[in-house]
Amino acid sequence: MSRLIVVSNRISPPAPEGASSQGGLAMAMSAALREYSGVWFGWSGESTGQYTGQIAMQRVNGITVATLDLEEQDIEEYYNGYANRTLWPLFHYRIDLTQYERSFGEGYERVNKRFAETLLPLIEPDDIIWVQDYHLIPLGRELRERGVKNAIGFFLHIPWPARELILTLPRHRQLVESLFHYDVVGFQTDEWKNAFQSYVVYDADGMTLSDGRIRAFGRTVRPQAFPIGIDAKGFAAFKNSDVAQESFTRMTESKAGRKMLLGVDRLDYSKGIDERMLAFERLLIENPKLKRKIFLLQISTRTREDVEAYQDMIHRLDALSGRINGANAEMDWIPIRNVHRMHSREELAGIYRAADVGLVTPLRDGMNLVAKEFVAAQNETDPGVLVLSRFAGAAQQMREALIVNPFSQEDVADAIKRGLAMPVAERRRRWRALMDGVEKDDVVAWRDNFVAALEEARDAGLKPPRP
Ligand code: ADQ
Numbered sequence: 001m002s003r004l005i006v007v008s009n010r011i012s013p014p015a016p017e018g019a020s021s022q023g024g025l026a027m028a029m030s031a032a033l034r035e036y037s038g039v040w041f042g043w044s045g046e047s048t049g050q051y052t053g054q055i056a057m058q059r060v061n062g063i064t065v066a067t068l069d070l071e072e073q074d075i076e077e078y079y080n081g082y083a084n085r086t087l088w089p090l091f092h093y094r095i096d097l098t099q100y101e102r103s104f105g106e107g108y109e110r111v112n113k114r115f116a117e118t119l120l121p122l123i124e125p126d127d128i129i130w131v132q133d134y135h136l137i138p139l140g141r142e143l144r145e146r147g148v149k150n151a152i153g154f155f156l157h158i159p160w161p162a163r164e165l166i167l168t169l170p171r172h173r174q175l176v177e178s179l180f181h182y183d184v185v186g187f188q189t190d191e192w193k194n195a196f197q198s199y200v201v202y203d204a205d206g207m208t209l210s211d212g213r214i215r216a217f218g219r220t221v222r223p224q225a226f227p228i229g230i231d232a233k234g235f236a237a238f239k240n241s242d243v244a245q246e247s248f249t250r251m252t253e254s255k256a257g258r259k260m261l262l263g264v265d266r267l268d269y270s271k272g273i274d275e276r277m278l279a280f281e282r283l284l285i286e287n288p289k290l291k292r293k294i295f296l297l298q299i300s301t302r303t304r305e306d307v308e309a310y311q312d313m314i315h316r317l318d319a320l321s322g323r324i325n326g327a328n329a330e331m332d333w334i335p336i337r338n339v340h341r342m343h344s345r346e347e348l349a350g351i352y353r354a355a356d357v358g359l360v361t362p363l364r365d366g367m368n369l370v371a372k373e374f375v376a377a378q379n380e381t382d383p384g385v386l387v388l389s390r391f392a393g394a395a396q397q398m399r400e401a402l403i404v405n406p407f408s409q410e411d412v413a414d415a416i417k418r419g420l421a422m423p424v425a426e427r428r429r430r431w432r433a434l435m436d437g438v439e440k441d442d443v444v445a446w447r448d449n450f451v452a453a454l455e456e457a458r459d460a461g462l463k464p465p466r467p
Contacts (some may be wrong), residue, residue: 077107246348
């Protein structure tokens with residue numbers, strides 16, 4: 001078996017079991033690397049006075065973790081700049097929040113060069129290299145320019161937007177051209193893959209070959225959808241833990257016979273949290289009988305607080321939940337419990353299980369793992385109902401959820417009402433079908449499918465050209 005080198009922007013070292021507070025990508029990567037004698041390479045999350053290019057190596061849970069520190073300017077231009085102020089909003093259709101600064105693009109290219117230079121000495125001839133996400137699109141090109149012949153794959157965790165949006169990005173051709181230095185380029189869904197293909201065909205004079213690969217910029221690459229899943233086995237262990245049982249009991253007691261709607265998100269404008277709260281308020285206004293009988297627990301963890309759009313979002317959300325509570329609360333009932341804190345995986349499993357309706361209503365999301373965790377945490381005799389945005393990649397797979405348009409308060413309010421009233425037989429039927437998918441398409445399947453595609457691409461490249 002080839003050694004697997006995974007490269008991602010930032011490394012949260014695999015945390016001791018259960019104590020994890022990692023985001024979606026980090027959770028998935030620790031699980032994906034666990035069975036491999038792999039190397040995980042990326043930024044330590046620390047800043048250093050002057051960039052040294054030194055790597056810190058560590059063994060954590062059988063994984064070699066190699067990290068490098070970045071200097072302040074790098075972090076500002078590459079991470080807070082191009083990644084989180086340019087690509088993230090643009091790829092999530094928030095052109096109004098997208099900032100196009102020359103210095104961001106320069107920082108992005110500089111840090112990708114730094115990653116390539118530092119990673120180079122660690123690469124052995126048979127390694128396969130798997131680059132993660134939008135922070136590192138140019139890394140494949142940088143490695144190739146330094147003579148790396150290994151199989152290199154890229155996976156995009158976020159959506160690939162419609163071509164009209166990409167066209168607003170200065171130097172968009174250069175960014176897309178970088179992807180043609182990989183052997184395989186993976187997307188969460190066919191929808192994002194098709195959007196990429198459409199840019200290539202219409203804006204880069206590319207063509208689709210009969211074997212599904214695409215050709216442009218004088219190179220050929222295989223684009224393919226690899227929907228990411230959760231660590232279903234690991235999550236089952238969290239679900240059965242004492243901590244999960246305790247948090248379930250605590251939550252159930254605090255419900256005091258009321259029904260609970262639950263949102264769990266990174267505090268991000270793409271997750272549609274404001275719209276969700278407004279839909280919930282509309283439900284209460286249109287159905288006054290539901291008052292006192294239901295409440296919304298919204299758990300949102302703060303992220304990217306160096307970026308203004310995120311600071312604004314925190315204030316906006318607190319003001320909105322405060323207003324809704326002020327207008328609707330009664331002396332012994334508060335409609336929204338607005339919580340900003342991290343929970344351990346086990347605690348979260350207990351909270352998910354106590355919910356009657358899970359609200360996963362992003363305006364745009366590559367996949368969304370919360371939807372899958374919610375399903376995995378349910379009790380099969382009395383499962384909760386999942387309300388899921390059609391704009392999350394997860395909606396392509398999780399068809400038995402109540403699929404909604406998160407931009408429509410009416411649609412979301414109706415789905416919540418339907419979920420609250422759903423007979424137990426229908427809840428069980430829908431849950432069983434969703435759970436089968438969560439178990440089958442888990443993070444291990446995602447990794448194995450991607451690695452198999454990459455190995456196939458490498459082996460095809462090793463064959464002598466046909467006469
Ligand atoms: P994220 O945007 O981070 O991931 P998501 O897939 O929902 O989104 O993952 C969030 C993770 O953080 C989940 O595992 C969740 O349990 C955890 N989390 C959120 N709030 C928490 C809290 N308060 N306490 C503890 N844990 C919390 C990106 C893309 C997604 C894609 C993933 C993986 O944006 O679309 O699904 O990568 O590819």
